[in-house]
Amino acid sequence: MTATIRDVARTAGVSISTVSKVFNEYTDINKKTKERVLEVAKQLDYAPNMAARTLSSKTQKTIALILSELNINRKSTMPLEVLSGVYKYTEQTDFEFVFYGTSTEKQKEKTFRQFCNEHNIAGAVVQGLKMTDSYYQELKITNIPTVLIDIDMGNPYVGTVSIDSEQAAFEAIEYLISQKHRNIGIINGSRDAKVSILRENGYRRALVENNIQLNEAHIQYANFEEDIAFLISQNLLKNNKNITALFCTSDIMAIGAIRGIKEMGLNVPDDISIIGFDDIILSQYVTPRLTTVAQDAEVLGFESAKLLSEIISGNTDSPKLRIIPHELKYRDSVKENETN
Amino acid sequence: MTATIRDVARTAGVSISTVSKVFNEYTDINKKTKERVLEVAKQLDYAPNMAARTLSSKTQKTIALILSELNINRKSTMPLEVLSGVYKYTEQTDFEFVFYGTSTEKQKEKTFRQFCNEHNIAGAVVQGLKMTDSYYQELKITNIPTVLIDIDMGNPYVGTVSIDSEQAAFEAIEYLISQKHRNIGIINGSRDAKVSILRENGYRRALVENNIQLNEAHIQYANFEEDIAFLISQNLLKNNKNITALFCTSDIMAIGAIRGIKEMGLNVPDDISIIGFDDIILSQYVTPRLTTVAQDAEVLGFESAKLLSEIISGNTDSPKLRIIPHELKYRDSVKENETN
DNA sequence: CTGAAAGCGCTTACAG
DNA sequence: CTGAAAGCGCTTACAG
Numbered sequence: 001m002t003a004t005i006r007d008v009a010r011t012a013g014v015s016i017s018t019v020s021k022v023f024n025e026y027t028d029i030n031k032k033t034k035e036r037v038l039e040v041a042k043q044l045d046y047a048p049n050m051a052a053r054t055l056s057s058k059t060q061k062t063i064a065l066i067l068s069e070l071n072i073n074r075k076s077t078m079p080l081e082v083l084s085g086v087y088k089y090t091e092q093t094d095f096e097f098v099f100y101g102t103s104t105e106k107q108k109e110k111t112f113r114q115f116c117n118e119h120n121i122a123g124a125v126v127q128g129l130k131m132t133d134s135y136y137q138e139l140k141i142t143n144i145p146t147v148l149i150d151i152d153m154g155n156p157y158v159g160t161v162s163i164d165s166e167q168a169a170f171e172a173i174e175y176l177i178s179q180k181h182r183n184i185g186i187i188n189g190s191r192d193a194k195v196s197i198l199r200e201n202g203y204r205r206a207l208v209e210n211n212i213q214l215n216e217a218h219i220q221y222a223n224f225e226e227d228i229a230f231l232i233s234q235n236l237l238k239n240n241k242n243i244t245a246l247f248c249t250s251d252i253m254a255i256g257a258i259r260g261i262k263e264m265g266l267n268v269p270d271d272i273s274i275i276g277f278d279d280i281i282l283s284q285y286v287t288p289r290l291t292t293v294a295q296d297a298e299v300l301g302f303e304s305a306k307l308l309s310e311i312i313s314g315n316t317d318s319p320k321l322r323i324i325p326h327e328l329k330y331r332d333s334v335k336e337n338e339t340n
Numbered sequence: 341m342t343a344t345i346r347d348v349a350r351t352a353g354v355s356i357s358t359v360s361k362v363f364n365e366y367t368d369i370n371k372k373t374k375e376r377v378l379e380v381a382k383q384l385d386y387a388p389n390m391a392a393r394t395l396s397s398k399t400q401k402t403i404a405l406i407l408s409e410l411n412i413n414r415k416s417t418m419p420l421e422v423l424s425g426v427y428k429y430t431e432q433t434d435f436e437f438v439f440y441g442t443s444t445e446k447q448k449e450k451t452f453r454q455f456c457n458e459h460n461i462a463g464a465v466v467q468g469l470k471m472t473d474s475y476y477q478e479l480k481i482t483n484i485p486t487v488l489i490d491i492d493m494g495n496p497y498v499g500t501v502s503i504d505s506e507q508a509a510f511e512a513i514e515y516l517i518s519q520k521h522r523n524i525g526i527i528n529g530s531r532d533a534k535v536s537i538l539r540e541n542g543y544r545r546a547l548v549e550n551n552i553q554l555n556e557a558h559i560q561y562a563n564f565e566e567d568i569a570f571l572i573s574q575n576l577l578k579n580n581k582n583i584t585a586l587f588c589t590s591d592i593m594a595i596g597a598i599r600g601i602k603e604m605g606l607n608v609p610d611d612i613s614i615i616g617f618d619d620i621i622l623s624q625y626v627t628p629r630l631t632t633v634a635q636d637a638e639v640l641g642f643e644s645a646k647l648l649s650e651i652i653s654g655n656t657d658s659p660k661l662r663i664i665p666h667e668l669k670y671r672d673s674v675k676e677n678e679t680n
Numbered sequence: 681c682t683g684a685a686a687g688c689g690c691t692t693a694c695a696g
Numbered sequence: 697c698t699g700a701a702a703g704c705g706c707t708t709a710c711a712g
Contacts, residue, residue, distance in 0.1 A: 002457050004705055020707060030681055047454035051391040052705035053686045073485055075621055086440055099439040101427055114387035117342050255625075285595075285625050328568040340684040342688055355699045360691060370697055392689035394702045681712105686701085688707085 003044035023048050050096070060122040062096040062306055063089075063312075068128035068135075069103055075226070075252055076280050076299040079127070081298065082149065085301020086125055093309060093333040096123075107134045117145050123312045125149065125304040131192050147304045150195050152321060155295055159311055159320040163295045165195050168326040169202025172247055172275050172293050176326060177210050180337040181245035181273060185218040185236050187229050187257055188249045196221075199277065200251045218243065222253050229256030234264055244337045247274040251280045251292055256259040258286065258333070269335035288332035295326050331339040343384035352380040360563070363388050368550050390436065400462040402436040403429075403645055403652075408443065408468035408475075415592055416616060418637040419467070422489065425641020426465055428524055430679060433649060435462075447474045456484050463652045465489065465644040485651040487644045499651055499660040502636045502646040505535050508666040509542025512587055512615050512633050515668060517550050517625050520677040521585035525576050527569050527597055528589045536561075537597040539589045540619065560584065562593050562679065567598030574604055577612065584677045585613040591620045591632055598673070609675035619669055628672035635666050 009016045013034060021029050022037040054060055065086045067079055090097035112135045123145030129136055136331050139146060139158050147159040186203050189196040207214050220236050222229040237243055248254035252274030261272050268274050268288055276283055279294030307322050349356045354373060361369050362377040385638050394400055405426045407419055419649055423439060430437035452475045463485030469476050479486060479498050487499040516524050526543050529536040547554050560576050561567040588594035594616030598608050608614050608628055616623055619634030
């Protein structure tokens with residue numbers, strides 16, 4: 001049923017080589033011959049088999065997006081947006097796109113190198129890796145072209161794409177301070193996550209630069225989870241009555257915090273101002289609409305693929321760290337502080 | 341750098357065939373030999389190359405998810421959930437998963453058969469196909485195992501997975517009627533979409549069975565778009581002052597309608613009750629929380645992959661149409677009608 | 681401008 | 697239980 005190059009060659013009355021050359025756009029083919037081959041190929045519904053192609057030509061042209069812990073958090077479209085960005089890049093170029101999920105378990109069974117060999121992957125964009133994952137160790141010393149979203153490895157074969165988390169957090173806090181908030185709590189993700197550390201640094205720096213006394217009790221962690229943020233926000237506010245604003249390092253946590261605050265009988269933003277991070281779609285729909293630091297996940301994906309293709313080409317000149325822009329979205333969850 | 345079966349054979353001191361047999365779990369291999377091969381493979385970071393594998397064994401074990409018009413609508417995680425469902429199924433079985441996007445344009449350049457051959461695809465789950473797409477025509481007569489989400493082709497090689505849209509719509513309307521609504525408008529998707537036709541049928545049947553006079557002016561289309569629904573809802577209510585409830589055949593449209601209604605100075609659900617369709621995540625976060633017909637997109641994906649694998653195996657006994665359950669989610673956008 | 685031949689990394693009868 | 701050999705559908709020097 002399925003036509004092969006042999007079938008096309010036979011019915012077009014040419015050799016296999018010639019058919020191959022037509023499909024690889026060699027220029028030294030007679031125009032008539034070329035047309036005939038193309039015509040026959042069309043009739044036979046023929047398309048070159050990619051597997052055979054990558055096997056015989058030694059050039060791998062496949063870019064993979066590997067999502068770790070494909071935790072379909074229904075609240076965020078970010079993975080899909082990253083996918084969309086990577087996909088878009090591969091469409092504009094002659095790379096093939098493939099998608100894989102991985103997990104801590106899977107990583108134990110097969111090394112990153114094995115995985116890439118197995119699937120003829122020229123390079124991969126990897127997202128969601130934990131510092132405890134075995135790929136994490138392997139990526140420090142790999143020579144397989146890779147791009148990590150949000151994590152910097154210091155390995156020339158492993159590029160990084162992310163926003164400037166530290167600066168973004170800094171700007172968020174500066175904004176709160178401009179709104180006369182002095183006692184600002186932070187609900188952070190996890191001490192193990194690089195982005196959390198950076199965002200906390202931004203928080204600290206903003207306070208320091210504005211001569212605001214840092215209070216370690218104001219710094220809490222909710223593991224990026226809505227329900228934990230719900231609880232933490234209540235504890236934090238109960239134990240620190242002076243807090244008038246909360247910086248949550250993800251929108252999901254901000255949404256949990258808003259719920260927690262409401263449940264305490266307090267109002268956002270009248271009593272407590274909230275600022276989030278990410279700008280997931282939900283943040284525009286919750287009440288009040290969430291003020292947040294926006295990052296564009298599709299751009300993140302696109303730029304990752306682009307950087308990856310440069311690493312694959314052996315382009316070592318440009319920096320392996322790509323910063324994409326962020327933007328503070330002013331909405332309704334922050335209000336000027338009137339308590340003093 | 342990359343180890344091949346030959347390297348493993350050589351350093352293990354066995355033949356290529358033997359290594360191959362070890363990795364294919366042939367039972368007639370000496371235990372010691374097997375262990376040695378596995379040991380060497382590990383040392384060499386070897387994993388069998390899938391491309392070579394599918395080339396030489398003639399069994400294709402790859403299931404593709406093809407999303408048409410990968411329109412990254414940030415409001416809906418449904419595509420990602422479908423992906424997740426298909427992916428989950430492939431993980432539980434020995435199928436490989438691949439993901440592709442397609443478009444009306446791409447379909448013109450390459451037939452569905454060419455596409456599948458090219459990528460060694462045993463079968464595909466296809467979502468988002470329009471009736472005007474060229475794949476649509478081809479799928480009517482193809483013998484490539486395929487599963488279409490929401491579209492029934494009447495081709496034994498093409499299965500269908502969906503909820504019972506007609507019945508689901510029927511139940512939604514029955515619920516509104518039970519809440520004493522008699523004048524119920526519908527904001528439907530598009531006359532060209534199969535699901536829209538079915539949902540409208542459910543709407544009509546519910547009215548008829550409850551002896552409610554059908555008013556064609558109460559039936560409107562908003563092409564599944566939030567902004568169009570915004571406009572349409574206002575027109576509909578202005579021209580039909582007696583309407584007390586609106587059935588929107590997607591949550592996105594329901595959200596647009598709620599906005600439209602609010603802008604008119606009316607209240608949901610006090611003045612107008614709204615019921616949506618899909619149960620996207622947003623519906624829980626808008627104000628008021630949206631009452632809607634829930635369908636589980638991840639289950640949709642999973643069942644599609646499952647049905648596909650049956651078609652691939654040539655199992656022709658079971659029906660090619662799979663209905664997955666739906667559920668009415670009672671939230672805050674519907675209220676008992678008190679106008680009469 | 682065209683074609684014969686080697687080879688990509690595997691699997692699978694087949695022989696022993 | 698093991699291995700030599702043919703073949704999967706292609707590409708790519710190489711020769712003409």
